Amino acid sequence: MGKYILKRLVDLLPTIFVVAIIVFVITRLIPGDPAAVMLGPQASVEDIQELRDDLGLNEPLHTQFFQYIGDLAQGDFGVSLTYNQPVISLIMDRFPNTLILAISALVIALLIGIPAGIISASKQNSVMDYTVMVISLIGVSIPIFWLGVMLVLYFSVNLGWFPATGMGTMDEGFITYIKHLVLPSITLATIPMATFARITRSSMLEVISQDYIKTARAKGLKEFFVIGKHAFKNALTPILTVLGMQVSALLGGAVLTETIFSWPGMGRLIVDAIDKRDFVVVQGTVLFIAIIFVLVNLLIDVLYKIVNPRVNYSSGKGGAGK
Amino acid sequence: MSDEILKVENLDVHFRSSASIVKAVNGVNISLKKKETLGIVGESGSGKSVTATALMRLLPKGIGSIPNGKITFNGKDILSLSDKEMRDVRGNDIAMIFQDPMTSLNPVFTVGDQIEEAVRTHQQISKKEAKLKAIEMLKVVGIPEPEKRVKMYPHEFSGGMRQRVMIAIALSCNPKLLIADEPTTALDVTVQAQILELMKSLQEKNDTSIIMITHDLGVVWEMCDKVIVMYAGNTVESGKVKTIYDNPLHPYTWGLLESQITKNTLNGNKLPAIPGSPPDLRNPIRGCNFADRCPYAKEICKTTKPEPIEVEEGHIVSCHFQTKSNRLERKELVYIE
Numbered sequence: 001m002g003k004y005i006l007k008r009l010v011d012l013l014p015t016i017f018v019v020a021i022i023v024f025v026i027t028r029l030i031p032g033d034p035a036a037v038m039l040g041p042q043a044s045v046e047d048i049q050e051l052r053d054d055l056g057l058n059e060p061l062h063t064q065f066f067q068y069i070g071d072l073a074q075g076d077f078g079v080s081l082t083y084n085q086p087v088i089s090l091i092m093d094r095f096p097n098t099l100i101l102a103i104s105a106l107v108i109a110l111l112i113g114i115p116a117g118i119i120s121a122s123k124q125n126s127v128m129d130y131t132v133m134v135i136s137l138i139g140v141s142i143p144i145f146w147l148g149v150m151l152v153l154y155f156s157v158n159l160g161w162f163p164a165t166g167m168g169t170m171d172e173g174f175i176t177y178i179k180h181l182v183l184p185s186i187t188l189a190t191i192p193m194a195t196f197a198r199i200t201r202s203s204m205l206e207v208i209s210q211d212y213i214k215t216a217r218a219k220g221l222k223e224f225f226v227i228g229k230h231a232f233k234n235a236l237t238p239i240l241t242v243l244g245m246q247v248s249a250l251l252g253g254a255v256l257t258e259t260i261f262s263w264p265g266m267g268r269l270i271v272d273a274i275d276k277r278d279f280v281v282v283q284g285t286v287l288f289i290a291i292i293f294v295l296v297n298l299l300i301d302v303l304y305k306i307v308n309p310r311v312n313y314s315s316g317k318g319g320a321g322k
Numbered sequence: 323m324s325d326e327i328l329k330v331e332n333l334d335v336h337f338r339s340s341a342s343i344v345k346a347v348n349g350v351n352i353s354l355k356k357k358e359t360l361g362i363v364g365e366s367g368s369g370k371s372v373t374a375t376a377l378m379r380l381l382p383k384g385i386g387s388i389p390n391g392k393i394t395f396n397g398k399d400i401l402s403l404s405d406k407e408m409r410d411v412r413g414n415d416i417a418m419i420f421q422d423p424m425t426s427l428n429p430v431f432t433v434g435d436q437i438e439e440a441v442r443t444h445q446q447i448s449k450k451e452a453k454l455k456a457i458e459m460l461k462v463v464g465i466p467e468p469e470k471r472v473k474m475y476p477h478e479f480s481g482g483m484r485q486r487v488m489i490a491i492a493l494s495c496n497p498k499l500l501i502a503d504e505p506t507t508a509l510d511v512t513v514q515a516q517i518l519e520l521m522k523s524l525q526e527k528n529d530t531s532i533i534m535i536t537h538d539l540g541v542v543w544e545m546c547d548k549v550i551v552m553y554a555g556n557t558v559e560s561g562k563v564k565t566i567y568d569n570p571l572h573p574y575t576w577g578l579l580e581s582q583i584t585k586n587t588l589n590g591n592k593l594p595a596i597p598g599s600p601p602d603l604r605n606p607i608r609g610c611n612f613a614d615r616c617p618y619a620k621e622i623c624k625t626t627k628p629e630p631i632e633v634e635e636g637h638i639v640s641c642h643f644q645t646k647s648n649r650l651e652r653k654e655l656v657y658i659e
């Protein structure tokens with residue numbers, strides 16, 4: 001397994017290289033001149049040209065590109081044009097905030113979505129089942145911007161239970177910290193939660209009709225174990241696939257959610273950077289998210305292998321024959 | 323009788339399906355003693371598996387029900403047990419193996435786990451003891467290198483080996499009754515013989531009673547003491563295997579025997595079958611439910627349901643023409659077109 005993971009990590013390098021190229025090209029395609037934006041509308045053409053020289057923007061594109069790749073190879077994401085700080089330190093300031101938001105949303109989504117799907121499947125066609133299905137259908141189709149605003153209107157403005165914006169710090173106390181987290185994580189959790197409920201239900205329904213479930217019941221197992229152990233472990237593969245997709249969706253959704261709730265995370269950083277044409281930051285953050293994304297997918301692949309012994313990897317030992 | 327392990331009286335099983343009721347089993351009777359083997363034969367859809375599933379009380383919840391009948395197992399009234407008491411019976415007193423060993427083992431657990439689980443569900447033993455028991459059971463069912471095999475997953479086993487594993491699971495708690503639902507149908511002929519041999523020898527050793535569900539009359543002849551022939555949810559004929567072979571009396575049994583003979587002589591080149599198909603069990607049937615396909619059917623068969631008649635000791639037939647004076651004359655090969 002360790003060897004397999006190492007091999008996969010090495011395999012990731014070309015992927016990341018390609019992503020770096022794409023990110024580089026795309027950021028150059030964002031219309032607008034960062035130097036002009038930085039200096040404001042009153043700046044003279046000469047000033048702008050001078051700043052462009054300083055920033056290396058007047059170098060030919062390929063020179064800029066090799067410079068960028070060379071820096072990247074040393075783990076250098078460049079220096080922000082607007083903050084005058086290394087991009088990596090900007091990311092490290094914000095990323096933990098995004099991570100906390102994304103993880104709490106994921107935990108909520110998993111803890112509610114998966115059990116809801118399991119119960120729904122094991123009580124197929126019951127009132128319970130229909131309720132879960134209707135709610136999750138609404139959940140996957142709800143625009144999260146609208147949902148976020150509604151939650152704020154009701155729970156912050158009307159009831160005053162939770163703050164509408166910002167992120168608490170631990171210094172203000174754990175309760176305050178959590179209170180700030182509630183609305184953004186619920187907003188962000190809604191789509192993945194509904195998606196998990198639906199995939200879990202359909203995957204479980206398929207598994208429950210299998211012969212080995214009959215075998216498990218015929219052993220005298222409690223229904224809880226028949227469903228929760230024998231059926232669920234088999235239903236996990238499609239759930240994992242969706243999990244992988246949802247993690248990237250969460251990172252994407254975080255951009256929106258962070259904007260609604262003024263959450264000081266990566267999403268805000270990217271949006272601000274695009275606004276200011278700070279393409280070094282855009283480049284760095286997008287690449288960073290892409291790396292997180294491929295790592296998550298690697299993790300999911302490893303989980304597949306743990307969950308499903310039939311999955312065979314070319315580098316692994318594989319099945320010991322028939 | 324004291325050594326009677328299972329008695330089923332007048333068992334009915336109904337299924338609720340969209341706006342209608344399927345009467346899948348009607349008035350089945352079973353009597354099985356310790357160490358005895360009962361065969362249940364009949365075409366596809368005749369209610370064999372449903373009968374077996376009902377004995378385990380594993381009919382699909384809310385869909386399958388037992389409106390009538392009594393099941394007495396080892397002196398216990400099965401139908402009045404609580405859910406918990408019933409779980410204690412399943413896998414412990416009555417175990418079951420299924421037709422397709424490729425799908426009846428859970429693919430994501432090792433075979434060792436699956437045997438250990440069966441043992442630990444019913445016995446208070448440590449994980450380590452259960453592990454040893456799993457290895458021992460694999461040895462008992464003739465799997466080579468059990469210490470190594472116990473850690474493997476079902477997909478690393480052949481079909482025959484998997485059915486051996488199923489038998490190991492089923493017998494791990496020493497059940498008094500083993501229900502085998504077509505245990506060899508999905509296997510190669512040579513493997514079939516090995517599995518049957520294994521079941522027989524383990525039965526011999528542990529005094530297990532067996533209910534053997536099969537399409538194959540050869541298996542009944544090999545393995546069983548008694549047989550019941552089912553057709554469309556009814557028992558049409560039952561008795562000792564020898565009696566039924568020597569003196570089959572029901573036209574449906576004749577058809578089965580005949581198709582078996584032609585199957586053997588034709589070497590399986592042509593699928594022998596009784597022409598026609600069984601009645602739709604959703605509709606009430608007035609007369610004999612075999613009347614549509616029976617070459618001997620007369621007027622009365624369409625209007626009146628034949629009652630079971632005990633024609634000789636233990637030999638019961640449900641056909642109108644079973645009194646000595648009006649018994650049917652069996653014609654050979656009437657079922658082959």
Ligand SMILES: Nc1ncnc2c1ncn2[C@@H]1O[C@H](COP(=O)(O)OP(=O)(O)OP(=O)(O)O)[C@@H](O)[C@H]1O
Nearest residue numbers: 337339344346365366367368369370371372373382
């Ligand atoms: N879940 C169910 N819902 C509705 N009807 C069912 C259900 N299960 C079984 N039946 C009905 O019960 C009848 C008997 O089925 P059963 O599985 O017992 O046949 P069988 O004799 O075991 O056939 P085979 O040899 O093909 O295994 C079928 O014709 C079917 O219509």
Ligand code: SF4
Nearest residue numbers: 610613616623641642
């Ligand atoms: S009762 Fe009539 S239809 Fe039924 S098996 Fe006997 S002869 Fe045939």
Ligand SMILES: [Mg+2]
Nearest residue numbers: 370371372503
């Ligand atoms: Mg069957």
